[in-house]
Amino acid sequence: MAQLRPGRAAPEARVLPGRAAPPARGAMSLEALRYRRGSLRVLNQLLLPQRSCYQEIGGVRQGWEAIRAMQVRGAPAIAIVGCLSLAVELHGGAGLGQGKAGLETFIHDSLRYLVTARPTAVNMARAAEELGAFTSQEAQREEATAESLRESVIQWAEAMLEKDLRDNRSIGEHGARHLLQASPQDKVTVLTHCNTGSLATAGYGTALGVIRSLHALGCLEHVYCTETRPYNQGARLTAYELVYEHIPATLIADSMVSVAMKEKGVSAVVVGADRVVANGDTANKVGTYQLAIAAKHHGIPFYVAAPSTSCDLSLAEGAEIVIEERPSQELTDVNGARIAAPGIGVWNPAFDVTPHELITGGIITEMGVFRPEELREALTWAVKGE
Numbered sequence: 561m562a563q564l565r566p567g568r569a570a571p572e573a574r575v576l577p578g579r580a581a582p583p584a585r586g587a588m589s590l591e592a593l594r595y596r597r598g599s600l601r602v603l604n605q606l607l608l609p610q611r612s613c614y615q616e617i618g619g620v621r622q623g624w625e626a627i628r629a630m631q632v633r634g635a636p637a638i639a640i641v642g643c644l645s646l647a648v649e650l651h652g653g654a655g656l657g658q659g660k661a662g663l664e665t666f667i668h669d670s671l672r673y674l675v676t677a678r679p680t681a682v683n684m685a686r687a688a689e690e691l692g693a694f695t696s697q698e699a700q701r702e703e704a705t706a707e708s709l710r711e712s713v714i715q716w717a718e719a720m721l722e723k724d725l726r727d728n729r730s731i732g733e734h735g736a737r738h739l740l741q742a743s744p745q746d747k748v749t750v751l752t753h754c755n756t757g758s759l760a761t762a763g764y765g766t767a768l769g770v771i772r773s774l775h776a777l778g779c780l781e782h783v784y785c786t787e788t789r790p791y792n793q794g795a796r797l798t799a800y801e802l803v804y805e806h807i808p809a810t811l812i813a814d815s816m817v818s819v820a821m822k823e824k825g826v827s828a829v830v831v832g833a834d835r836v837v838a839n840g841d842t843a844n845k846v847g848t849y850q851l852a853i854a855a856k857h858h859g860i861p862f863y864v865a866a867p868s869t870s871c872d873l874s875l876a877e878g879a880e881i882v883i884e885e886r887p888s889q890e891l892t893d894v895n896g897a898r899i900a901a902p903g904i905g906v907w908n909p910a911f912d913v914t915p916h917e918l919i920t921g922g923i924i925t926e927m928g929v930f931r932p933e934e935l936r937e938a939l940t941w942a943v944k945g946e
């Protein structure tokens with residue numbers, strides 16, 4: 561594991577005005593992060609929905625800490641914040657004084673370190689691999705200087721933001737079209753889990769992007785979002801986004817999903833992903849697996865919506881995915897107050913793996929919707945065609 565490196569002290573977080581009331585339709589969409597060259601601010605999601613507070617990320621160490629503490633979370637957002645935290649530190653001159661070779665080492669060390677923040681989502685690891693390879697390639701060019709290397713790496717990180725947003729819009733379109741074709745009704749009711757919206761991505765969202773697209777088409781009847789225990793990303797973040805966007809939605813506890821499927825006319829379940837492996841097995845927020853089982857029982861199509869950056873063809877099956885275990889307090893306490901009996905043991909895996917055979921609707925990517933067994937070939941072709 562890379563060593564912790566001293567970062568700059570965090571400047572005071574700026575607290576924007578109080579409780580976030582739902583704004584008028586057409587207002588700007590929520591932003592997990594605000595970036596301009598040399599400056600990165602992330603919305604501290606631990607404080608939502610009570611407070612909307614952006615805090616400065618001065619470099620890699622602060623990026624790592626924000627990811628680890630789940631101030632920013634969601635597979636794509638983790639990678640984007642990680643890489644942009646490096647871009648900010650590079651912009652400030654880090655590693656530059658050590659010449660081209662020293663700067664290259666600094667970049668590789670920083671990327672290795674960022675990957676250690678959280679293990680299950682593959683996006684940061686993939687970005688580190690790709691940016692690492694790009695860095696080595698750039699550094700090998702004879703005419704490259706430390707300055708040009710720095711500039712190229714900053715631009716690479718900046719391009720991630722744009723691409724994720726574009727990919728999410730494509731996911732939304734492909735997913736909405738597929739759901740509507742598969743449904744006998746003109747309007748569909750979707751059940752979703754965890755948070756997969758603007759707050760988990762560069763914007764628009766993955767599973768929530770599909771929901772947004774359906775809503776924009778006038779083809780969304782209703783959304784059921786789970787509270788997503790123990791961290792409550794559904795109750796705090798997805799519910800916030802849905803209210804913010806004026807999308808008709810109802811919050812349910814995780815334990816209500818089967819009865820909701822039975823009684824509420826759910827047309828499809830759409831969730832996000834932290835890692836989709838070669839056979840289509842998918843790691844996502846804990847509780848996803850039981851949702852897929854319940855969907856199968858009720859004959860409801862189950863979809864995973866994920867950009868190709870969340871896919872990991874290096875792993876053959878879900879059993880190989882490292883599942884993050886989080887601190888017991890996330891389960892025993894609510895807002896700092898203990899609710900569980902003192903002395904009880906706690907198991908708190910943050911994710912579970914849904915076997916590919918339960919992903920009956922398909923895997924919605926920016927390239928189209930695939931059956932789990934088609935994914936490997938589709939992604940391989942996409943890479944060859946680049």
Ligand SMILES: CSC[C@@H](O)[C@@H](O)C(=O)COP(=O)(O)O
Nearest residue numbers: 633634635754756760832833845
């Ligand atoms: C578009 S994000 C998809 C997933 O990352 C999301 O559903 C999820 O599981 C997030 O988990 P988190 O622990 O909040 O980072």
